[in-house]
Amino acid sequence: MSHERRPSFLAEHVDRLARTHLRELLKDNARGDRLRHRVGPVLLDLSRQKLDAEALAALGAHAEASGWQAARDAMFAGAPINTSEHRPVLHTALRASGSSLPSPAPREALDEIESTLKRIDALVHAVGLGDASAFGIAPGITDVVNIGIGGSDLGPRLAVRALTPYHVPGLRSHFLTNVDGQSAYELMRELDPRRTLVVVVSKTFTTQETLLNGTVMRDWISRAYDGDASKVARHFLAVSANVAAAESWGVPAEQVYPMWDFVGGRFSLWSAVGLSLALAIGSYNFHALLKGAAQIDDHFRTASWQQNLPVLLSLVEIWNRNGLERGSRAVVPYADLLTDLTSYLQQLEMESLGKQVTPQGQPVAQSTSAVVWGSVGTNAQHAYFQALHQGTDVVLLEFIGVVKPAHDLNANHDALLSNLLAQAAALALGKTFDEALAEAKQGSEEERRVLAAQRSFPGDRPSTVILLDALTPESLGALIALYEHKVFMLGHLWGINAFDQWGVELGKSIARQILPALENGEGDTSAFDSATQALIEAIRERQLTLASHNR
Numbered sequence: 268m269s270h271e272r273r274p275s276f277l278a279e280h281v282d283r284l285a286r287t288h289l290r291e292l293l294k295d296n297a298r299g300d301r302l303r304h305r306v307g308p309v310l311l312d313l314s315r316q317k318l319d320a321e322a323l324a325a326l327g328a329h330a331e332a333s334g335w336q337a338a339r340d341a342m343f344a345g346a347p348i349n350t351s352e353h354r355p356v357l358h359t360a361l362r363a364s365g366s367s368l369p370s371p372a373p374r375e376a377l378d379e380i381e382s383t384l385k386r387i388d389a390l391v392h393a394v395g396l397g398d399a400s401a402f403g404i405a406p407g408i409t410d411v412v413n414i415g416i417g418g419s420d421l422g423p424r425l426a427v428r429a430l431t432p433y434h435v436p437g438l439r440s441h442f443l444t445n446v447d448g449q450s451a452y453e454l455m456r457e458l459d460p461r462r463t464l465v466v467v468v469s470k471t472f473t474t475q476e477t478l479l480n481g482t483v484m485r486d487w488i489s490r491a492y493d494g495d496a497s498k499v500a501r502h503f504l505a506v507s508a509n510v511a512a513a514e515s516w517g518v519p520a521e522q523v524y525p526m527w528d529f530v531g532g533r534f535s536l537w538s539a540v541g542l543s544l545a546l547a548i549g550s551y552n553f554h555a556l557l558k559g560a561a562q563i564d565d566h567f568r569t570a571s572w573q574q575n576l577p578v579l580l581s582l583v584e585i586w587n588r589n590g591l592e593r594g595s596r597a598v599v600p601y602a603d604l605l606t607d608l609t610s611y612l613q614q615l616e617m618e619s620l621g622k623q624v625t626p627q628g629q630p631v632a633q634s635t636s637a638v639v640w641g642s643v644g645t646n647a648q649h650a651y652f653q654a655l656h657q658g659t660d661v662v663l664l665e666f667i668g669v670v671k672p673a674h675d676l677n678a679n680h681d682a683l684l685s686n687l688l689a690q691a692a693a694l695a696l697g698k699t700f701d702e703a704l705a706e707a708k709q710g711s712e713e714e715r716r717v718l719a720a721q722r723s724f725p726g727d728r729p730s731t732v733i734l735l736d737a738l739t740p741e742s743l744g745a746l747i748a749l750y751e752h753k754v755f756m757l758g759h760l761w762g763i764n765a766f767d768q769w770g771v772e773l774g775k776s777i778a779r780q781i782l783p784a785l786e787n788g789e790g791d792t793s794a795f796d797s798a799t800q801a802l803i804e805a806i807r808e809r810q811l812t813l814a815s816h817n818r
């Protein structure tokens with residue numbers, strides 16, 4: 268499938284700026300006015316992006332010509348913009364309670380959301396008081412296990428960890444995700460089944476990993492009660508858009524919390540999918556998270572493109588991905604509490620934007636999703652930053668920092684932030700050969716030149732810095748909503764549906780075909796390709812050999 272690599276409207280700007288080093292661009296102090304913006308607790312600094320006023324204006328004109336405001340308003344109002352599934356996209360309605368603007372979402376959806384939020388609040392309150400028997404829950408719960416995968420895991424996982432300082436005392440949170448039985452095995456060794464509350468989260472309630480892990484945990488709890496199903500049920504909650512399936516799996520109707528087809532899994536943290544988060548941080552803080560996200564919703568709905576953080580982030584992504592043809596972006600939070608941000612963004616961005624066909628079935632015109640990767644700083648500096656500074660490929664960097672930490676170890680925090688600032692500066696400025704030569708004091712002229720060549724840095728490597736005032740429920744909500752709207756904008760500008768995910772289905776259906784061949788240890792494999800056949804044979808053969816060794 269071929270697509271034009273560089274859109275024509277960017278070509279002249281790319282050519283012009285190819286001759287200008289970021290060092291030169293950064294001499295213009297006024298660029299901060301165009302490229303550094305604050306909304307509430309979030310400061311977005313794009314001033315180390317390799318674009319100038321003309322390139323930014325061209326990107327802005329492109330957005331304006333695309334009709335992005337009308338597309339945005341259609342999403343907020345509940346138009347069926349997820350066309351391949353005929354669904355509206357209403358994750359913003361989930362946090363409408365925190366908005367200062369009236370919600371244009373359908374009244375029916377807003378009512379369902381409000382009543383579910385009330386149910387969550389009441390349950391969380393009761394669990395916090397130590398007696399949720401009115402909600403069908405066993406007394407003495409000390410541990411909550413969220414079972415889910417993808418959007419039913421990554422959001423709550425990110426937020427529960429990020430908001431550790433807000434955790435309700437006496438309740439520990441765990442996440443069971445992978446179908447690898449090792450995780451379930453370890454958790455069952457660690458926890459007391461009579462004090463464990465399992466929250467099974469699955470929008471479809473058909474996901475293999477989640478249902479298998481749920482069954483493992485149900486059997487484990489059942490053994491603790493000699494198979495008394497009514498007692499076992501007191502340890503389960505479910506969250507699903509397929510309420511009937513959750514009930515027939517064994518969770519009593521009043522312990523099932525709904526989500527809806529109008530919310531995509533990767534956009535669902537704000538719904539009952541965030542139940543284990545609400546249990547971990549309490550209702551007050553859960554609502555603060557919604558409010559923080561709603562603040563960005565209001566901003567996205569009202570600010571001009573020049574001031575609009577999600578729009579600017581998306582335009583910078585277009586510039587890097589399509590103009591400069593950068594294939595990957597490293598997300599590096601300088602905050603251990605944001606360890607899970609990168610994997611959260613991998614799903615949000617790559618599942619949403621990893622598309623090559625338009626909703627009309629035509630090939631896309633340009634490259635779409637970059638590869639998103641990364642890990643926390645400063646650890647990352649001691650792993651892969653060498654390649655980012657001196658490797659042959661330019662990788663776009665995104666640094667996320669927190670101004671005020673949730674601890675008083677100020678020396679650590681100052682060191683952390685100084686490293687973030689230093690990396691962004693070093694990547695942009697680099698070190699010229701002459702500067703490196705001037706530093707090389709020892710050896711012959713030739714030896715000094717050889718060393719200087721190795722110790723110089725090209726620089727001219729772009730990065731974005733996002734600074735949160737502090738890591739609070741509000742600022743986390745704002746940060747995540749910022750990324751959500753960036754994804755919406757990119758879907759719109761690239762002309763793809765950011766809200767479906769057909770690309771995950773093929774592997775799932777092949778796995779369903781392969782499973783019997785592994786379960787039985789025999790059977791015809793000739794329907795599979797030669798590589799799959801050979802690996803099934805190898806696994807079968809080794810399983811027999813290893814079993815005979817154990818006899």
Ligand code: F6P
Pocket residue numbers: 416417418419468469470471472473474477532533618768771
């Ligand atoms: O396989 C991808 C996916 O469908 C994601 O989009 C989704 O977040 C995840 O699986 C989990 O799905 P569910 O919540 O239905 O179990």
